[in-house]
Amino acid sequence: MTQAKAYAATSATSGLKPSTIERREPAPHDVEIAIDFCGLCHSDVHTIRSEWGPASYPLVPGHEIVGRISRLGTDVLGFAVGDTVGVGCMVDSCRECDSCLEGFEQYCENGNTGTYGVADKRNGGELTQGGYASSIVVDENYVLNVPAGLDPAAVAPLLCAGITTYSPLRYLDVQDGDKVGVIGLGGLGHMAVKIAKALGATVTVFTTSPAKADAARELGADAVVVSSDPAQMDAAKRSLNAIIDTVAAVHDLNPYLRTLDRDGALIQLGLPSEAMPAVDPGLLIRKRLAYGGSLIGGIAETQEMLDFCAEHGIVSDIEMVDASGLDEAYDRMVAGDVKYRFVLDNSTL
Structure with missing residues (x-):
């Protein structure tokens, strides 16, 4: 020893x-x-x-x-x-x-x-x-x-933050031209923005804080939606193909599901300590949406992520x-x- x-x-x-x-x-x-x-x-x-x-x-x-x-x-x-x-x-x-x-x-x-x-x-x-x-x-x-x-x-x-966001983006096969939403702009969220942009996606950041709009754009976000503003959320309906949810606090997913287009998916990364509001199954059924979760990545995928980040000059x-x-x-x-x-x-x- x-x-x-x-x-x-x-x-x-x-x-x-x-x-x-x-x-x-x-x-x-x-x-x-x-x-x-x-x-x-x-x-x-x-x-x-x-x-x-x-x-x-x-x-x-x-x-x-x-x-x-x-x-x-x-x-x-x-x-x-x-x-x-x-x-x-x-x-x-x-x-x-x-x-x-x-x-x-x-x-x-x-x-x-x-x-x-x-x-x-x-x-x-x-x-x-x-x-x-x-x-x-x-x-x-x-x-x-x-x-x-x-x-x-x-x-x-x-x-941790890099592979946790890279893995679901790869699982969803995000490609050039896809429209990706990121809920939250913390440690996970800022990596999701960088990686999604490097994959060629148009990225929208959802935040409860209007003060984070400039920071989101500096990271590469194409649009920012203040999720506490009903008018902004309404304007974002059916605008996205995928959403990466990085928020670990309790929040209602239903307004975000409405921003997905047909066959869209929301992947949960944040793990709240208390129960979340129920997801309305009608929102899933009417647009064939998927709601799932994701946990870090395997060793080979983590190495793939590091090599991808090196290729695109991405760090935290x-x-x-x-x-x-x-x-x-x-x-x-x-x-x-x-x-x-x-x-x-x-x-x-």
Whole structure:
């Protein structure tokens, strides 16, 4: 075992404090990564504060990891010491179920192994610890190549926010000339705008805040609809082929479904903590609409996303955070005071 510097929570109310954790020695197919940057995801906040159910402590969050390979297992192929690589939301899966065999590890039928806060079946059931740390050891099959030419700090959020929005856009086969709506302009929403535009779509952003209109257009949005304005929503009826909903707060989907044309689809990414208003099935039936959800992406698709972003020069808009400012950053995330993602500078651990 080797020791790594980290910031960990010891309870739901402790905040994040300096800590030391143990990492396993690299097995034959393992990659040891010296972590340079780790994105801060809102799910980190929910998890360490036990807002999604009781968490196990001590807990080091972080699943948007970018760093350089420091050691390789004896049987690792395709990577070299010094390579810049990434690790996203999962570090293992069963590798045997239909979903895993088809490249959809995120939907592993036996449960994938999250990057933090989950019992690692291949490591004696120890709790996985995430990327707010100086290093991590991960099986080579769950490590991603970070293309050259991209700012590695701004790449980090692509490993969650990027793939979470890329995957449904690819599933919907968004192409040049399609009309895509994006609900919300936060960490997920701003990536959905960038990726949809790169796919050739005309993009409309739905926001409750008129003040975000200029920011949406700066990101590439072709139109902005203030969703709290009935006249603007009425004018948008039957104007879209697809909608990516990134909002995690409770909201009524029916007005947005009315903005879809025949055979349109709305994909839910945000996960509200309480029940949403019921969807009117008549809206679906009368225009043959689809309403679905999506969860990150598989390893191959995540690599495809990184390569696509490199080709189109896409990264996340970020604000860097020192380790001592993590708790403040969490409070700002909860308040919506970030444009658009925080990234931890791991050299400050």
